[in-house]
Amino acid sequence: MTKPEHTTTAFNRTATLDSTVAYMGSLMTFLAKASETDGRFALMEYYTKPGNEPPPHIHDREHEMYFVLDGSMRFYCEDKTIDIHAGDVVFLPQGKAHAFNCTSAQVRTLILVAASGEGSVGLDNYFQTMGEATRSMSLPEHATTYVEDTPERAIKACHDNGIYVMSEEETRLALPQYPGFGVPVR
Secondary structure (H helix, E strand, O other): OOOOOOOOOOOOOOOOHHHEEEEOOEEEEEEEOHHHOOOOEEEEEEEEOOOOOOOOEEEOOEEEEEEEEEOEEEEEEOOEEEEEEOOOEEEEOOOOOEEEEEOOOOEEEEEEEEEOOOOOOOHHHHHHHHOEEOOOOOOOOOOOOOOOOOOHHHHHHHHHOOEEEOOHHHHHHHOOOOOOOOOOOO
């Protein structure tokens, strides 16, 4: 049996301005990108606060896992509502509708996405497409979030990276326990 050709190489990375982008009122640090892992996984640190959450969506290419470093979050997936705090993990299977809310003043979490098939993960590329250079490792005080932005750019970037943004009707059917996009949850 012949070993497959790999283009990856060992590396290390620290959360710095060079590895971080401002993204919809949050900060996203790329600790490992799909382009560095033969497309098999990406690891990001997400620093955010309530009101910056994305709309309900489905990942076509990847499983997603969150490990909370600081703060707390509430996830909605299938018929489940899952509360997690610092030190907890939640797993969201590929192909399942999901959404989340921040339930603390700020949240720092690691997001690991792993390819579930032959295709490359796309979430990190989505964040790189939507993000912009940041001058600080602090949360932006004034930023356009999903609630304020027109959705076309995000929907296209999602589509290009194997992520489907759900309509309100699709969300009501798939996630009946979800309180609604942009609704504060404590």
